Amino acid sequence: MKKLGSLLLISLFSGAMTLGAYKLFFDSKENSSITVASPNYTKNVGLNAETVDFTAAAENTVHNVVHVKNMTTQRVYRDPFAYMFGNGHGGVQEQYQVGTGSGVIISEDGFIVTNNHVIQNANELEVTLNDNRTFKAKLVGTDSKMDIALLKIESDEKLPFAIFGDSDEIKVGEWVLAVGNPYNLTSTVTAGIVSAKARDLSNNGIQSFIQTDAAVNPGNSGGALVNTRGELIGINTMISSQTGSYVGYSFAVPSNITRKIVEDLMQFGNVQRGVLGIEGRELNQNASEELGTTISKGFYISNITQKSGAEKAGLKKGDIITKLDDKMVSGFKDLTSYINTKRPDDIVNVTVIRNEKEKTIPVKLTKRELLTIEFNQIELSDIDESDKKALNIDYGVKISKINNPELVQYQDQLLGGIILSIDGRKATDISSINSYLNTKKTDRAQYKIITPNGQLFSVIF
Numbered sequence: 001m002k003k004l005g006s007l008l009l010i011s012l013f014s015g016a017m018t019l020g021a022y023k024l025f026f027d028s029k030e031n032s033s034i035t036v037a038s039p040n041y042t043k044n045v046g047l048n049a050e051t052v053d054f055t056a057a058a059e060n061t062v063h064n065v066v067h068v069k070n071m072t073t074q075r076v077y078r079d080p081f082a083y084m085f086g087n088g089h090g091g092v093q094e095q096y097q098v099g100t101g102s103g104v105i106i107s108e109d110g111f112i113v114t115n116n117h118v119i120q121n122a123n124e125l126e127v128t129l130n131d132n133r134t135f136k137a138k139l140v141g142t143d144s145k146m147d148i149a150l151l152k153i154e155s156d157e158k159l160p161f162a163i164f165g166d167s168d169e170i171k172v173g174e175w176v177l178a179v180g181n182p183y184n185l186t187s188t189v190t191a192g193i194v195s196a197k198a199r200d201l202s203n204n205g206i207q208s209f210i211q212t213d214a215a216v217n218p219g220n221s222g223g224a225l226v227n228t229r230g231e232l233i234g235i236n237t238m239i240s241s242q243t244g245s246y247v248g249y250s251f252a253v254p255s256n257i258t259r260k261i262v263e264d265l266m267q268f269g270n271v272q273r274g275v276l277g278i279e280g281r282e283l284n285q286n287a288s289e290e291l292g293t294t295i296s297k298g299f300y301i302s303n304i305t306q307k308s309g310a311e312k313a314g315l316k317k318g319d320i321i322t323k324l325d326d327k328m329v330s331g332f333k334d335l336t337s338y339i340n341t342k343r344p345d346d347i348v349n350v351t352v353i354r355n356e357k358e359k360t361i362p363v364k365l366t367k368r369e370l371l372t373i374e375f376n377q378i379e380l381s382d383i384d385e386s387d388k389k390a391l392n393i394d395y396g397v398k399i400s401k402i403n404n405p406e407l408v409q410y411q412d413q414l415l416g417g418i419i420l421s422i423d424g425r426k427a428t429d430i431s432s433i434n435s436y437l438n439t440k441k442t443d444r445a446q447y448k449i450i451t452p453n454g455q456l457f458s459v460i461f
Contacts, residue, residue: 034259054189070097071124117221178252301318
């Protein structure tokens with residue numbers, strides 16, 4: 001279902017396309033809105049599948065779910081790093097591909113949410129409604145970290161749309177329906193229960209999936225996960241399988257995170273991701289014994305990021321976070337799933353244990369891009385004095401983390417390396433790079449990089 005990216009970093013600068021699409025569609029954004037369900041948390045306690053009525057939820061949802069076709073023609077450049085590091089040679093090959101997935105209509109004027117991997121690298125997008133009407137779709141914006149994309153179609157008629165439910169209120173064991181188009185079979189509905197919440201499969205602390213045992217297969221990506229009232233509580237995004245087909249578990253982006261991403265794309269043209277500015281580890285019995293504390297739940301702060309909201313508010317190394325606002329924090333997943341629903345400059349009341357006393361500290365979240373930026377799963381950060389001294393440089397941005405599985409084999413050469421320029425423009429700091437790349441109209445660039453061992457080279461990707 002979820003394809004690996006190509007060896008090239010062809011989607012490196014999706015931010016530029018996002019901002020362009022924003023200007024195209026949102027000059028009159030006040031006319032568009034998404035609908036959120038009123039609180040109604042009555043549960044079907046003690047009922048089995050035979051006694052729960054899924055028909056109303058299924059009937060409503062199938063009209064909101066669409067079939068998405070991604071048509072791609074691209075020039076594939078073989079791995080430039082392989083050439084640089086002596087593991088192969090470059091080359092060009094043209095490929096034509098057609099991919100399919102699902103999407104969910106979220107407004108009567110034609111906004112559709114789907115997965116980023118469903119529409120990635122598309123030259124043309126086509127959407128087919130449940131009544132078999134077909135429309136050309138425009139890409140409004142994406143969030144590759146959470147695998148969400150927003151599309152727009154133009155229709156002369158008002159469209160049926162999904163109502164957002166509150167994904168924080170769902171419970172493990174609650175019945176859910178997955179609706180999509182697996183194997184090009186339209187309007188397919190499967191049922192299951194919520195198996196777990198706040199799953200992070202990437203180990204980067206960003207993702208926070210709902211895990212279910214509703215059958216999800218290739219083509220279901222981007223489809224709806226709804227509760228028995230038909231409220232949208234997630235966007236189905238992937239399965240855990242060695243065969244590529246469903247084997248017991250599937251995952252969905254929670255509706256609260258999806259809604260925040262969509263609202264950001266509508267209002268700002270890109271995703272506004274706030275961060276506390278801390279590093280650390282979640283507590284369990286072993287970690288608590290190692291750290292010399294009797295507290296076995298929470299998040300232990302081991303480092304505070306410079307210039308972050310956490311530093312300005314006075315959080316300290318050794319603090320143990322136990323609550324954010326009214327949300328209990330048992331570990332990292334609880335912390336990240338809540339912060340993912342917030343924006344820069346939002347105030348979060350952070351409750352910590354410090355010197356065996358509880359203390360609540362208001363923290364203004366920092367814009368993530370002020371601390372790090374990420375392109376195609378490569379994180380960049382500003383260099384510090386030790387970097388300058390080690391490599392005898394006075395500017396540049398550091399490759400601080402590589403999450404892209406296709407570049408793992410070059411991690412030793414690239415991790416910790418410093419980008420000195422992009423397209424001949426001096427990479428003074430994170431801010432200057434971010435500003436340039438957000439206005440760049442092409443998806444390729446030339447980089448001048450100095451590796452941690454002092455090797456200087458230029459590469460195009």
